[in-house]
Amino acid sequence: MAQPLISVRDLTFSYAGEDRQEGVEGDAPAVLKGISLDVEKGSFVCILGRNGSGKSTLAKLLNMILTPTSGKIFIKGKDVTDPAMTEDDMFEVRRSIGMVFQNPDNQLVATIVEEDVAFGPENLGVPPEEIRKRVDGALAAVGMTEYARHSPHQLSGGQKQRVAIAGIIAMLPDCIIFDESTAMLDPQGRREVMNTIQALNREKGITVLHITHNMDEATLADRVLVIDGGELVLDGTPRQVFSSVRRLRTVGLDVPQVTELFSLLREEGFDLPGDVLSEEEGADLLSRYLKENEKSQ
Amino acid sequence: MLKDITLGQYFPGNSFLHRQDPRMKIIASILYIVAVFLCKNLFSFLFITLFTVALVLLSRIPMKVILKGVKPLLFILIFTTVYNVFFYQGEHLLADLKIVKIYFEGVMFALLMAVRIVCLLVGSSVILTYTTSPIMLTDGLERLLSPLRKIHVPVHEFAMMMTIALRFIPTLIEETDKIMNAQKARGSDLSSGGLIRRAKALIPILIPLFVSAFRRANDLAVAMECRCYRGGNGRTRMTQLRLHAIDWTMLFTVLLCGGAVVIINLYSPGFSV
Ligand SMILES: Nc1ncnc2c1ncn2[C@@H]1O[C@H](COP(=O)(O)OP(=O)(O)O)[C@@H](O)[C@H]1O
Ligand SMILES: [Mg+2]
Numbered sequence: 001m002a003q004p005l006i007s008v009r010d011l012t013f014s015y016a017g018e019d020r021q022e023g024v025e026g027d028a029p030a031v032l033k034g035i036s037l038d039v040e041k042g043s044f045v046c047i048l049g050r051n052g053s054g055k056s057t058l059a060k061l062l063n064m065i066l067t068p069t070s071g072k073i074f075i076k077g078k079d080v081t082d083p084a085m086t087e088d089d090m091f092e093v094r095r096s097i098g099m100v101f102q103n104p105d106n107q108l109v110a111t112i113v114e115e116d117v118a119f120g121p122e123n124l125g126v127p128p129e130e131i132r133k134r135v136d137g138a139l140a141a142v143g144m145t146e147y148a149r150h151s152p153h154q155l156s157g158g159q160k161q162r163v164a165i166a167g168i169i170a171m172l173p174d175c176i177i178f179d180e181s182t183a184m185l186d187p188q189g190r191r192e193v194m195n196t197i198q199a200l201n202r203e204k205g206i207t208v209l210h211i212t213h214n215m216d217e218a219t220l221a222d223r224v225l226v227i228d229g230g231e232l233v234l235d236g237t238p239r240q241v242f243s244s245v246r247r248l249r250t251v252g253l254d255v256p257q258v259t260e261l262f263s264l265l266r267e268e269g270f271d272l273p274g275d276v277l278s279e280e281e282g283a284d285l286l287s288r289y290l291k292e293n294e295k296s297q
Numbered sequence: 298m299l300k301d302i303t304l305g306q307y308f309p310g311n312s313f314l315h316r317q318d319p320r321m322k323i324i325a326s327i328l329y330i331v332a333v334f335l336c337k338n339l340f341s342f343l344f345i346t347l348f349t350v351a352l353v354l355l356s357r358i359p360m361k362v363i364l365k366g367v368k369p370l371l372f373i374l375i376f377t378t379v380y381n382v383f384f385y386q387g388e389h390l391l392a393d394l395k396i397v398k399i400y401f402e403g404v405m406f407a408l409l410m411a412v413r414i415v416c417l418l419v420g421s422s423v424i425l426t427y428t429t430s431p432i433m434l435t436d437g438l439e440r441l442l443s444p445l446r447k448i449h450v451p452v453h454e455f456a457m458m459m460t461i462a463l464r465f466i467p468t469l470i471e472e473t474d475k476i477m478n479a480q481k482a483r484g485s486d487l488s489s490g491g492l493i494r495r496a497k498a499l500i501p502i503l504i505p506l507f508v509s510a511f512r513r514a515n516d517l518a519v520a521m522e523c524r525c526y527r528g529g530n531g532r533t534r535m536t537q538l539r540l541h542a543i544d545w546t547m548l549f550t551v552l553l554c555g556g557a558v559v560i561i562n563l564y565s566p567g568f569s570v
Contacts (some may be wrong), residue, residue: 065522091525099523106516109524111432111464118535120524131535153467167524 003077004038005175005207006062006097011035011071013057019066031057034071038208039209041174044201046218046238047211049227050252055211059177059225062209063097075138076174095124098168102180104160113163114139114148120171131170138166141204142196142215158189162196169200175207176200179229182212194220215242215256219277226251243275258282306366306426312357314428318544320438325551326424332555333416333555337562338569339405344561349420356423363419366427370418374411380408394557398567405568424551435459440538446529453529459518478503 012035014028015021031054039045049055060066060076061073064080073080075093098120101107109117114135121131139145142162152160161181178197182190194217200206210221218224224241226234228251234241242248242255245263255263262276262285272289276282309315314322336342353363387402429437441454446452479489480501487498562569 060519061522065519087527091412091527094523094525099520101516103513105468106513107520109464109517109521110460114537115432119521119526122534123525123527125531125533128533128535128537131533133469135535151467152464153471171524174412 002041004074005041005076006035006037006039007074007077008035008062009072009074011058011061011068011073013054013061013066013069015057016069030069031230032061035230035232037225037232037235039207040173041207042201044198044206044208044220045210046221046224047209047252048213048215048218048224048229048241053227053251054230056179056203057229058130059179059209059211062177064093064098067272086225091124095120095171096174098171098176100161100164100168100176100178100181102163102183104157104184108160108167111151113144113150113152116152116163117166124171134170134172135166138169139264141169141200142166156189157185158192161185161189161193165193165196165200169204169206173206175209177209177211179211180212180213182214182217190214191218207266215254218254220244223253226253228252237261238277239275242277244273298390304389306422307430308358308362308427309430310357310428312355312428314352314356314424314547317428318538318540319433320441320538321427321540321544321548322425322429323434323437323441325547326421326550328551329420329424329556330417330513332551332558333413333420335555335558335562336409336413337408338565338567340565340567341558341561342409345416345420345554345558346412352420352423353545356428358423362427363423366422367418370414374414377414378407378411381393382411384496402568406570409570432460435463436534436536436538453532457529465513468513469506472509473502473506476502 009034012030013032014030016028020028033057047055047058057066061068062075068081071081075096078089080089080093080206108116109119117135117138118131121134126134135148136145139148142165143273144159144162144166147155147159147163152163155163162260164181165176176197182193184195186284198220199206201208210217212218219238219242224236224238225232226241226248231253234247235243242259243263245255245260248255254260257275258276258281259274262272262282263274265272266274270289273284276285317325333345334344353360361560381401382403383397385400385403385406387400389401390398391401392399425434434454438459439452442450442452481487485498485501487495487502489495490498
């Protein structure tokens with residue numbers, strides 16, 4: 001089997017020392033309590049979990065913004081918790097595991113779109129002609145070429161978020177982590193960004209870790225991870241995970257409305273599958289079920 | 298509302314001056330200011346005025362914009378002119394108004410000072426601020442000052458700070474607008490009462506603004522780290538500034554202008570300041 005892109009073993013973490021936010025009282029509780037998981041190259045993984053469950057913390061550990069309290073993280077087979085890691089190794093991990101955040105306003109640095117996209121490659125010391133190529137390529141990949149000379153504050157939320165994505169693509173990452181990157185957008189912006197993410201995953205083979213509260217987005221993934229209280233509680237395909245409606249409820253999550261409807265019907269004794277994800281699929285199943293019942297009566 | 302505030306005075310265009318290298322423009326504007334201060338008599342002032350008018354024409358910036366730029370100076374201009382006309386002591390008396398005496402030299406001096414102030418403002422803004430985008434200006438400054446890095450002046454950091462400030466000013470203005478509206482909706486009154494009451498009414502606007510600015514700063518710092526930011530060392534730039542022969546013409550023209558001013562000063566007669 002191929003080596004996983006990201007491999008996490010018994011990862012624990014608590015905010016202490018300089019990482020600790022000022023004004024947080026008491027001693028530092030463990031935010032992550034022994035997480036182990038593998039992410040295959042090219043996969044599209046969604047991470048679900050209620051607020052404060054440790055999703056962002058996990059993301060920041062993966063690209064070395066934070067350092068684990070204990071446990072190991074391997075990126076492309078390399079142990080990044082090894083004390084022998086040099087600063088250059090660290091920047092190589094950050095290049096390889098890009099991150100897009102929630103607030104589109106707070107991650108753009110420059111006053112011109114293309115200058116902002118160039119920011120990452122510039123930091124990496126890429127030669128100017130090569131940066132130019134990468135910037136043009138990245139803007140084309142997110143469909144923002146015509147806005148190259150605009151200033152970020154003239155753009156909509158979805159457009160800003162696509163610029164932020166372009167800024168990461170220009171660093172040629174293996175994986176992009178989206179930390180609730182669709183949460184602040186309107187439905188239109190959400191659609192734009194989700195389409196961009198899916199295209200990157202399918203066409204460029206970029207591994208995607210998508211943190212979200214939106215269940216419909218989660219149904220698009222190959223795999224869904226559910227984190228609660230710093231522990232990995234569910235891991236499987238969207239179908240498998242969403243069929244555990246009760247389990248999801250206890251960790252404070254909703255399931256897509258269709259899935260909930262079918263699981264309620266099952267509980268009432270109807271002979272229907274409990275893992276329906278899309279509305280079309282649900283409508284089909286229901287109409288077929290009703291027709292069959294008519295015949296048998 | 299607040300959003301209407303235009304930032305900087307950059308006036309986009311594609312004139313000869315717009316296309317000049319920002320580093321040359323920064324040096325040229327300094328030289329220009331020196332040249333204006335070198336002017337001593339009527340003829341050299343006449344010369345610098347013509348030169349400035351030529352710059353304005355070259356920049357293709359509408360006269361309206363230029364005049365609007367001078368307007369804030371009107372008060373100072375009138376005040377210094379009146380002051381100089383009435384209180385300058387000279388030899389050739391023009392009028393004796395009992396309380397004050399007006400001399401020919403006073404009138405000349407007032408006139409030349411007014412010309413100097415207007416030239417300084419119009420010329421330097423046409424060479425620099427009107428025709429250079431803020432980002433080019435920061436880039437130019439960073440590269441011009443980069444030799445100072447050797448003596449540990451944090452040139453890159455200052456340029457980065459300027460860039461981020463320019464990036465976030467519109468965002469923060471928008472935010473201020475939102476907070477003001479939110480506080481107004483809760484019945485806070487910003488536009489009446491005395492100075493102290495109004496200052497007090499500002500507190501519920503400033504505090505949320507600061508809190509949010511700090512959160513933004515924190516988010517941005519993490520985002521920059523994720524994009525491998527590590528200061529100016531080893532960093533390359535996408536847009537390279539290269540000096541072409543044409544970029545030197547600007548500098549030489551301003552230098553020649555300064556030289557001409559000195560020569561005119563020496564060889565022309567009349568009142569000199
Ligand atoms: N800088 C910090 N200092 C102290 N505690 C923190 C800090 N950041 C997050 N936490 C705590 O860690 C827990 C997990 O936070 P986070 O990873 O942001 O959760 P999520 O992204 O899933 O909402 C929360 O209880 C939060 O209060
Ligand atoms: Mg979070």
